[in-house]
Amino acid sequence: xxxxxxMSLAGGPPQALNTAQRFAVFAGFSGLFVLLLAALGxxxxxxxxxxxxxxxxxxxxxxxxxxxxxxxxxxxxxxxxLWFRPVSARGxxxxxxxxxxxxxxxxxxxxxxxxGQVPDGPNRGLVAFFDPLSRALSGNPxxxxxxxxxxxxxxxxxxxxxxxxxxxxxxxxxxxxxxxMFFQLAFAFIIPEVMARLNGDLxxxxxxxxxxxxxxxxxxxxxxxxxxxGNLGLALLLFGIGSVLVISPLLTYFYGKRxxxxxxxxxxxxxxxxxxxxxxxxxxxxxxxKVERWVIYSVLVFVVLMTTAVVYSYLGPDTRRYWLSRxxxxxxxxxxxxxxxxxxxxxxxxxxxxxxQYGAWAYFVVVLALIGFHYLSDSQHVFLFKSETLRKxxxxxxxxxxxxxxxxxxxxxxxxxxxxxxxxxxxxxxxLQQRLFSRFRITTNGGQCISCGNCSxxxxxxxxxxAYAQRGENIVRASCVGCGICSAVCPxxxxxxxxxxxxxxxxxxxxVPGHEVDLLQQVQKQA
Amino acid sequence: MHIAIIGNGISGxxxxxxxxxxxxxxxxxxSAESDYFFSRTALMYIYMGHLTFDQTKPYDDGFWxxxxxxxxxxxxxxxRPETNTLLLSDGRDIAYDRLVIATGSSPNKFGWPGQDLxxxxxxxxxxxxxxxxxxxxxxNTCRRAVIVGGGLIGIELAEMLRSRDxxxxxxxxxxSFWNGVLPxxxxxxxxxxxxxxHIDLRLQTNLKEILPGENGRVQAVVTDSGxxxxxxxxxxTAGVSPNIGFLKGSGIDLDRGVLVNRYLETNxxxxxxxxxxxxxxxxMKGRKAVEAxxxxxxxxxxxxxxxxxxxPTEYRPGPWFNSAxxxxxxxxxxxxxxxxxxxxxxxxxxxxxxADKPICLTLAYRISxxxxxxxxxxxxxxxxxxxxxxxxxxxxxxxxxxxMDQALFDPEFSGDYSxxxxxxxxxxxxxxx
Numbered sequence: 001x002x003x004x005x006x007m008s009l010a011g012g013p014p015q016a017l018n019t020a021q022r023f024a025v026f027a028g029f030s031g032l033f034v035l036l037l038a039a040l041g042x043x044x045x046x047x048x049x050x051x052x053x054x055x056x057x058x059x060x061x062x063x064x065x066x067x068x069x070x071x072x073x074x075x076x077x078x079x080x081x082l083w084f085r086p087v088s089a090r091g092x093x094x095x096x097x098x099x100x101x102x103x104x105x106x107x108x109x110x111x112x113x114x115x116g117q118v119p120d121g122p123n124r125g126l127v128a129f130f131d132p133l134s135r136a137l138s139g140n141p142x143x144x145x146x147x148x149x150x151x152x153x154x155x156x157x158x159x160x161x162x163x164x165x166x167x168x169x170x171x172x173x174x175x176x177x178x179x180x181m182f183f184q185l186a187f188a189f190i191i192p193e194v195m196a197r198l199n200g201d202l203x204x205x206x207x208x209x210x211x212x213x214x215x216x217x218x219x220x221x222x223x224x225x226x227x228x229x230g231n232l233g234l235a236l237l238l239f240g241i242g243s244v245l246v247i248s249p250l251l252t253y254f255y256g257k258r259x260x261x262x263x264x265x266x267x268x269x270x271x272x273x274x275x276x277x278x279x280x281x282x283x284x285x286x287x288x289x290k291v292e293r294w295v296i297y298s299v300l301v302f303v304v305l306m307t308t309a310v311v312y313s314y315l316g317p318d319t320r321r322y323w324l325s326r327x328x329x330x331x332x333x334x335x336x337x338x339x340x341x342x343x344x345x346x347x348x349x350x351x352x353x354x355x356x357q358y359g360a361w362a363y364f365v366v367v368l369a370l371i372g373f374h375y376l377s378d379s380q381h382v383f384l385f386k387s388e389t390l391r392k393x394x395x396x397x398x399x400x401x402x403x404x405x406x407x408x409x410x411x412x413x414x415x416x417x418x419x420x421x422x423x424x425x426x427x428x429x430x431x432l433q434q435r436l437f438s439r440f441r442i443t444t445n446g447g448q449c450i451s452c453g454n455c456s457x458x459x460x461x462x463x464x465x466x467a468y469a470q471r472g473e474n475i476v477r478a479s480c481v482g483c484g485i486c487s488a489v490c491p492x493x494x495x496x497x498x499x500x501x502x503x504x505x506x507x508x509x510x511x512v513p514g515h516e517v518d519l520l521q522q523v524q525k526q527a
Numbered sequence: 528m529h530i531a532i533i534g535n536g537i538s539g540x541x542x543x544x545x546x547x548x549x550x551x552x553x554x555x556x557x558s559a560e561s562d563y564f565f566s567r568t569a570l571m572y573i574y575m576g577h578l579t580f581d582q583t584k585p586y587d588d589g590f591w592x593x594x595x596x597x598x599x600x601x602x603x604x605x606x607r608p609e610t611n612t613l614l615l616s617d618g619r620d621i622a623y624d625r626l627v628i629a630t631g632s633s634p635n636k637f638g639w640p641g642q643d644l645x646x647x648x649x650x651x652x653x654x655x656x657x658x659x660x661x662x663x664x665x666x667n668t669c670r671r672a673v674i675v676g677g678g679l680i681g682i683e684l685a686e687m688l689r690s691r692d693x694x695x696x697x698x699x700x701x702x703s704f705w706n707g708v709l710p711x712x713x714x715x716x717x718x719x720x721x722x723x724x725h726i727d728l729r730l731q732t733n734l735k736e737i738l739p740g741e742n743g744r745v746q747a748v749v750t751d752s753g754x755x756x757x758x759x760x761x762x763x764t765a766g767v768s769p770n771i772g773f774l775k776g777s778g779i780d781l782d783r784g785v786l787v788n789r790y791l792e793t794n795x796x797x798x799x800x801x802x803x804x805x806x807x808x809x810x811m812k813g814r815k816a817v818e819a820x821x822x823x824x825x826x827x828x829x830x831x832x833x834x835x836x837x838x839p840t841e842y843r844p845g846p847w848f849n850s851a852x853x854x855x856x857x858x859x860x861x862x863x864x865x866x867x868x869x870x871x872x873x874x875x876x877x878x879x880x881x882a883d884k885p886i887c888l889t890l891a892y893r894i895s896x897x898x899x900x901x902x903x904x905x906x907x908x909x910x911x912x913x914x915x916x917x918x919x920x921x922x923x924x925x926x927x928x929x930x931m932d933q934a935l936f937d938p939e940f941s942g943d944y945s946x947x948x949x950x951x952x953x954x955x956x957x958x959x960x
Binding site for chain 2: 074
């Protein structure tokens with residue numbers, strides 16, 4: 001009765017690789033093997049050449065494999081055998097890969113010395129292997145973060161090519177992927193390195209990384225750095241503030257949160273490219289949705305409190321050092337949050353479903369906490385916690401464990417958007433806005449849905465898209481990152497990502513379209 | 528009141544859901560096929576490895592208990608209207624107050640020699656899919672398959688088998704794929720596309736006989752051109768017929784399907800039939816008496832639920848619509864576009880085709896007043912509600928072409944073909960074929 005059970009091991013599509021795929025695997029893994037040797041401390045004679053060779057081989061491996069897999073087929077959806085392959089169906093390779101990735105993140109965050117990171121002296125091992133590239137870009141030796149950034153960018157570029165090949169018939173997907181590849185390469189990788197070369201005082205700044213994703217952006221050392229780096233530094237600081245308060249709300253109003261989450265963001269970029277084979281693994285149960293709302297809005301509250309506390313702690317009691325004093329700052333934050341809360345409660349009560357309720361209440365809790373700050377705090381403590389402790393726990397729990405170790409390490413087990421869905425406070429803010437005040441929606445095409453379930457299965461955010469589509473209702477969900485894959489895999493042309501007027505965006509229906517119009521109206525009246 | 532529904536496909540399940548929305552009646556959903564409702568149209572994706580069986584279930588398993596819809600896994604052997612009871616194959620019987628027959632259909636067999644051999648099968652039910660998994664697990668066990676019947680299920684079966692690299696020979700009775708439904712130029716585009724997918728398409732070819740091998744399994748088929756094609760699987764996809772065998776002798780009027788009036792009532796009070804197995808006594812204008820389509824099943828389910836809840840409601844579907852996917856080419860249709868052989872003197876077509884991609888559009892309209900009759904779109908998505916409105920209004924063809932941009936539903940940044948469609952229309956001359 002359960003057809004999945006009868007799927008024997010003999011079943012499934014041909015598992016054997018074709019010749020071109022074998023060559024590609026050879027190239028890719030050779031490149032990886034060189035990195036492994038470097039990590040083990042083998043020193044290569046001409047490091048720059050070996051590094052270039054290794055990175056090129058890995059890139060060529062992925063690109064070649066994609067070509068060998070997709071080029072011979074006509075353009076179209078090719079998810080054949082996805083649920084039969086161990087790597088994409090939580091089999092042996094998935095677990096193996098998950099453990100390796102998780103291990104890599106643990107070493108990266110907590111034991112960088114194993115990668116060869118030496119704080120006061122020449123690097124060793126893998127980090128030293130990347131020195132030539134780092135020196136070429138910024139003039140400085142590499143760090144574990146440079147190694148990570150390079151591999152991260154390489155992954156987005158290589159698997160981006162694969163993704164584009166796979167979805168070459170869909171221009172939305174092609175353009176979106178080119179966009180994340182560009183932003184990763186230019187904004188996250190090259191520009192900050194070059195900025196460091198031009199102006200050594202500037203803090204490392206990936207411009208597309210917006211607070212609160214970039215939770216450390218307003219910490220004391222960075223503010224000092226910005227202010228100490230002349231007009232450019234001040235401009236960057238203002239840009240950082242403006243991107244939170246002006247740019248991102250405006251873009252989200254017009255295009256939904258997708259402008260960021262699936263067109264610009266680096267976390268999203270990796271999930272969409274390297275994470276693509278795992279998108280179907282996201283949990284679609286109602287329970288997961290419940291957990292999602294609690295966790296993501298808790299993280300949002302946490303980051304707002306933490307940032308406020310951190311800024312509060314370095315602002316002086318008067319305005320001599322910064323133009324803002326502590327009470328002014330607190331009042332400002334509280335005023336902003338109260339205005340938001342009041343606006344939501346006054347004008348968006350109707351749309352106010354659980355998502356928004358949690359969010360609105362979260363804001364309110366923060367406001368109360370802020371008032372508490374002022375009376376219960378001194379220069380070191382906020383409430384009973386030291387603001388430094390708050391910052392450190394956020395950085396450890398959310399910044400490292402959640403976004404890195406779980407978020408990426410567990411791709412092959414929980415799917416590619418675990419961080420974006422459950423953890424990212426930036427996504428939480430954009431999501432609330434998308435639900436309440438945005439022109440974006442996924443339109444359902446009348447009565448054409450056949451409830452097949454492709455949309456829901458391939459939704460990396462775990463949205464049960466079908467639940468809306470089969471009722472003929474539009475999908476307006478806080479978590480939707482607008483990747484467009486539901487629309488791409490739909491075999492009946494039912495879904496379209498669109499920007500349009502706010503009225504009629506959220507529609508509920510008594511009957512699915514298809515009946516005579518009079519009958520629909522008659523039934524609607526009786527209901 | 529106890530409402531028994533035989534069949535848990537889209538028709539029966541939709542009826543049950545809407546009865547629950549509108550009443551507290553006791554509902555029993557009876558199925559011999561599966562414990563839980565799944566999307567029949569998604570069966571192909573399980574075989575292709577795109578979906579797991581669980582993912583084809585539109586509602587989670589807790590849904591039925593939460594909504595107090597009782598599920599019963601059983602086969603109904605007979606209906607006894609005189610005592611309002613159902614007789615089950617395990618000997619039990621069940622009393623009902625109202626009965627909804629939603630038993631769907633099964634693949635046609637036309638009495639071909641060898642049609643009951645092992646390795647010969649249709650594709651409709653979950654059991655058929657399980658059988659296919661045994662008959663054609665991979666290209667070593669199943670080196671070649673022959674598919675008989677060029678309709679929607681045939682092309683889906685071909686796509687499924689190709690996803691496992693199994694060689695497919697596709698026997699189609701018509702002179703061009705599905706040209707009993709599609710005009711020639713639409714159909715020609717599909718012939719090319721099918722062959723591009725390395726499917727051995729044999730037009731105007733019929734099955735004569737299926738030959739057994741030594742083990743009693745299928746070994747080859749013989750076509751009406753006398754050719755013998757060796758194969759390990761024969762897929763019979765020459766249409767479907769209503770599942771009504773168990774109703775014989777019950778007193779319910781039957782023809783090809785269960786005969787119903789516009790209220791979906793059978794000749795016996797309190798007994799309704801919906802979906803694939805229902806046959807309209809007087810077909811609606813331009814429509815068939817039996818429509819074995821997902822959408823009509825769903826609409827009938829919605830309609831009958833109103834009648835069951837004390838609000839007698841006619842089944843009045845709006846303009847015809849349907850969709851399909853032929854390998855990589857999606858198909859949307861609204862209203863009626865007749866194939867050449869059925870085209871009346873007042874019907875003309877405007878056909879637009881993309882220069883190099885498998886994309887085309889056929890608009891059918893009346894020559895007399897230009898009113899829109901229907902549209903076929905291949906490789907292009909069109910908005911249901913826009914065309915529904917245009918069809919109800921009988922919008923003139925010129926206006927339809929002018930407003931095409933309002934109807935396109937392709938993903939953002941896809942080519943906007945509306946200008947090309949408009950430009951090509953300037954030189955269009957209406958002529959009946």
